Amino acid sequence: MTQTSFQKASQWIDAENAQDPNIEIANGIEYPKELLYSNRMYERLLQFYPQASEAIQIASKAQHICRWKIDRSSYPMDRVGYLKWREELKKFHAKTTSEILEKAGYNDEFIARVCFLIEKKLLKKDAETQLLEDVICLVFLEFYLEPFVEKHDDEKLKNIIKKTWDKMSENGHAAALKINYTPENFELIKSALEL
Known part of the structure; x- marks a missing residue:
């Protein structure tokens, strides 16, 4: 074949x-x-x-x-x-x-x-560019947030989380809240986003 x-x-x-x-x-x-x-x-x-x-x-x-x-x-x-x-x-x-x-x-x-x-051209305007950005952010939050937690203080981490969140669509936000975080990281995310 x-x-x-x-x-x-x-x-x-x-x-x-x-x-x-x-x-x-x-x-x-x-x-x-x-x-x-x-x-x-x-x-x-x-x-x-x-x-x-x-x-x-x-x-x-x-x-x-x-x-x-x-x-x-x-x-x-x-x-x-x-x-x-x-x-x-x-x-x-x-x-x-x-x-x-x-x-x-x-x-x-x-x-x-x-x-x-x-x-990543026309972010927020091109649907597929936005989709790719959502996936980048979801992969970061699921797999790469933890190494950042080990290196930075809470204020810096909250800033990183907020910036990540701002790049995402509403569908991205909904998927991000379903990720299986450690309890500490989920608290950090909720605190950063004031949820």
């Missing part, structure tokens, strides 16, 4: 992310960090919005593709440096993904759409 363009693209994205030298442990198993993130994004997207288009499915998988190749420490360690790093990453993720999609046989229009989504 011949592979579809989607199957090829998915495998190649996974193969790129599998090269991440950074390891994260989930359920006692070691994973390359960005491969784990990619899988979490894709699974959460299909759980949150099962009818997601092919373009957004690929964008979810490639959101952090090869992220380790542009190190945060190569930019000034301030707000301006952080924002510049994030902008460069978006372009890098889009370019890396577009090369894979071209090789997989997608047309220019489809590739442009995936890049548009990865670069």
